[in-house]
Amino acid sequence: MLRYANPKKFLDLSGALLPWLWIAAIGLMGWGLYQALFTVPPDYQQGDSVRIMYVHVPSAWMASFIYGFMFIASVVGLVWKHPLADTAAKEAAPIGAAFTAVCLITGALWGKPTWGTYWIWDARLTSVLVLFFLYLGYMGVWAAIEERAKAAKAAAILCVVGVINIPIIRFSVEWWDTLHQGPSVVRFEDGKFAPSIDGSMLWPLLIVAVGCTLLFFALLFVRMRTDIAQRRIRTLMAQKAAS
Amino acid sequence: MTGGVQVTGEGLSCRRGDRLLFAGLSFSAPAGSLTAVTGPNGSGKTSLIRMIAGLLKPEAGTLRVSGAGAGDEAAADLLHYLGHHDALKSQMTARENLTFAARWFGVSGDPGMALERLGLKRQADLPVGYFSAGQRKRTALARCWMLGRPLWLLDEPTAALDADGRALVLDLIAAHAAAGGTVIAATHDPLGKDAAEIAVA
Amino acid sequence: MSAFLALIGRDLRLSFRIGGGPFLGLGFFLTVAGLLPLGIGAKLDLLGEVAAGFLWVAAALAALLSLDRLFQADAEDGTLDQLALGPLPLEAAVLAKSIAHWLTTGLPLTLAAPVLALMLNMPEQGYGALALSLLIGSPVFSLTGAIGAALTAGLRRGGLLLSLLVLPLFVPAVVFGAGAVSAAIGGFDTSAAFLFLGAFSMFALVLGPVAGAAALRIHLS
Numbered sequence: 001m002l003r004y005a006n007p008k009k010f011l012d013l014s015g016a017l018l019p020w021l022w023i024a025a026i027g028l029m030g031w032g033l034y035q036a037l038f039t040v041p042p043d044y045q046q047g048d049s050v051r052i053m054y055v056h057v058p059s060a061w062m063a064s065f066i067y068g069f070m071f072i073a074s075v076v077g078l079v080w081k082h083p084l085a086d087t088a089a090k091e092a093a094p095i096g097a098a099f100t101a102v103c104l105i106t107g108a109l110w111g112k113p114t115w116g117t118y119w120i121w122d123a124r125l126t127s128v129l130v131l132f133f134l135y136l137g138y139m140g141v142w143a144a145i146e147e148r149a150k151a152a153k154a155a156a157i158l159c160v161v162g163v164i165n166i167p168i169i170r171f172s173v174e175w176w177d178t179l180h181q182g183p184s185v186v187r188f189e190d191g192k193f194a195p196s197i198d199g200s201m202l203w204p205l206l207i208v209a210v211g212c213t214l215l216f217f218a219l220l221f222v223r224m225r226t227d228i229a230q231r232r233i234r235t236l237m238a239q240k241a242a243s
Numbered sequence: 244m245t246g247g248v249q250v251t252g253e254g255l256s257c258r259r260g261d262r263l264l265f266a267g268l269s270f271s272a273p274a275g276s277l278t279a280v281t282g283p284n285g286s287g288k289t290s291l292i293r294m295i296a297g298l299l300k301p302e303a304g305t306l307r308v309s310g311a312g313a314g315d316e317a318a319a320d321l322l323h324y325l326g327h328h329d330a331l332k333s334q335m336t337a338r339e340n341l342t343f344a345a346r347w348f349g350v351s352g353d354p355g356m357a358l359e360r361l362g363l364k365r366q367a368d369l370p371v372g373y374f375s376a377g378q379r380k381r382t383a384l385a386r387c388w389m390l391g392r393p394l395w396l397l398d399e400p401t402a403a404l405d406a407d408g409r410a411l412v413l414d415l416i417a418a419h420a421a422a423g424g425t426v427i428a429a430t431h432d433p434l435g436k437d438a439a440e441i442a443v444a
Numbered sequence: 445m446s447a448f449l450a451l452i453g454r455d456l457r458l459s460f461r462i463g464g465g466p467f468l469g470l471g472f473f474l475t476v477a478g479l480l481p482l483g484i485g486a487k488l489d490l491l492g493e494v495a496a497g498f499l500w501v502a503a504a505l506a507a508l509l510s511l512d513r514l515f516q517a518d519a520e521d522g523t524l525d526q527l528a529l530g531p532l533p534l535e536a537a538v539l540a541k542s543i544a545h546w547l548t549t550g551l552p553l554t555l556a557a558p559v560l561a562l563m564l565n566m567p568e569q570g571y572g573a574l575a576l577s578l579l580i581g582s583p584v585f586s587l588t589g590a591i592g593a594a595l596t597a598g599l600r601r602g603g604l605l606l607s608l609l610v611l612p613l614f615v616p617a618v619v620f621g622a623g624a625v626s627a628a629i630g631g632f633d634t635s636a637a638f639l640f641l642g643a644f645s646m647f648a649l650v651l652g653p654v655a656g657a658a659a660l661r662i663h664l665s
Contacts, residue, residue: 026469107570120606130611130615133608133611133612134612136608137609137611137612140608141595141596141603141605141608141609144596144599144602145599146604150662150663150665153662154595154659154662157591157595157655157658157659157662158609160655161591161594161613161651161655162612165612165616166612166614168616168644168647169612169615169616170645171616172615172616172619172620172640173615175619175620175623175636175640176619176623226451232569
């Protein structure tokens with residue numbers, strides 16, 4: 001009994017969209033990064049090191065965006081039990097974790113020339129670190145539970161609990177930050193180290209961000225298609241073993 | 244015991260993981276009846292029992308326990324589920340295990356009398372960890388008997404028991420049915436000549 | 445109510461018979477408190493500065509020690525089915541087990557904390573805040589820890605994953621709790637910290653049983 005539903009519509013749609021997604025993603029990111037590296041003037045305070053911002057900030061946005069995406073997918077999976085929703089959440093997680101890691105690493109690389117230290121326990125970076133652990137925990141739950149339906153539900157619950165908890169964590173760490181403000185700590189607004197963002201600096205940022213979003217969807221579709229194919233293979237093998 | 248309990252199922256299907264275990268299963272177990280659920284290992288006997296208990300949702304079909312849906316609170320109050328694992332704590336004595344069950348389910352039962360009924364009078368105050376598999380089974384059945392629910396859902400009630408133990412259990416089950424209770428048991432052993440059968444596979 | 449108390453009592457009894465009850469957590473607490481001075485050198489000033497935060501972290505770790513067993517045994521021996529089928533909702537069962545867990549980890553630690561603070565040379569102004577913050581905040585570890593324990597119940601080596609899962613949930617408690625003590629030592633107003641800590645505890649009181657029961661139901665089917 002090959003009950004396994006073939007999500008044909010998704011496969012057709014994603015297959016048609018993928019080439020365009022790749023082209024647009026790579027094109028936009030390339031253009032944005034080219035501007036970031038060559039066209040944008042160096043910052044009057046930080047010099048050329050501000051260029052890391054064009055990788056750091058979009059990856060920070062993606063880290064949050066993807067978690068929000070996973071949250072919606074988890075809720076859809078829990079409430080409406082759409083099988084693709086669970087797959088979408090599952091396959092989005094490693095991409096989100098990767099963007100978060102990029103954010104942390106570029107943040108550290110940016111920190112060294114700016115504050116003189118690779119890491120600083122401020123509200124923003126600490127929250128991103130906790131978000132990274134959330135991603136890892138989520139992926140861990142999927143990996144640890146063998147039965148797919150159970151893993152999907154457990155991971156979905158974890159994702160929902162995490163989303164409720166993220167603003168609390170942000171708030172608590174910001175509060176802690178203000179408690180421990182010493183005169184030597186550099187203050188910066190909302191994670192962007194430039195005191196104000198000029199238009200010429202903003203556009204490349206947005207271009208890279210949109211490019212990253214398209215890249216996410218491209219990667220997501222590839223991962224989901226791979227997952228669907230893997231499950232089909234497993235079903236076929238199980239059938240073969242039973243016959 | 245309050246009025247008898249009837250269990251009816253229609254068009255039930257069960258899926259575990261990717262496998263469809265059974266489909267289109269229908270049955271009726273009226274009050275005072277004994278029903279054996281039979282089938283090879285892995286065919287879904289345990290799953291069906293768990294469905295009636297409300298622990299597992301059927302993929303399709305309806306299941307009713309005396310008018311209430313299986314899984315509702317009203318249904319849960321009418322049944323006792325004795326699963327494959329006996330839900331006994333090895334570090335607690337048989338008596339302590341039963342006392343906890345009485346308090347948890349809000350029933351005023353006498354653990355001592357129940358254990359005696361199942362032939363465990365001398366072992367009542369020993370930790371269950373020292374019991375043999377058969378003794379553990381009988382302790383679990385003593386608990387079931389003590390709680391006095393009308394519907395008994397049993398998974399392999401005679402497994403690990405010797406001939407005497409089996410006779411004791413079959414006797415217990417028959418008495419319960421004769422008094423108006425309903426018994427549905429997944430089993431490889433015949434339950435008695437009056438037992439109806441649900442063949443899962 | 446009797447059923448609720450019966451479950452707490454049963455878990456307490458089992459905790460004594462299996463895991464040494466509150467003494468395991470206490471022993472852990474003592475061990476780490478004894479190791480800290482050896483680890484960082486017995487500089488009294490430094491010890492005093494880190495004592496509050498360190499004791500809070502130690503409380504979190506002590507809770508973690510026994511969290512992975514919270515639902516493990518019940519999932520393995522079929523008790524979970526019986527808990528789900530009882531007249532109390534599963535959320536109440538999770539709450540009862542969390543309370544029992546706190547009684548054997550958080551509460552003994554709260555009582556022992558002033559003594560350990562003395563060993564670690566914490567300034568006197570912080571003692572009251574330490575005891576109060578642990579009293580209000582340590583239940584968070586048992587309540588939110590139950591969510592992680594429920595998600596990983598029945599898994600081999602679930603303990604590793606459990607620590608990762610509960611870390612984000614522990615953060616606000618540790619931040620506000622240690623922050624309260626820090627403020628008290630510095631002579632600042634502690635009311636904000638205690639209010640936030642209390643609010644988060646209330647939040648955990650609801651989230652823990654609800655999410656924990658939802659996670660347990662996954663393992664039932």
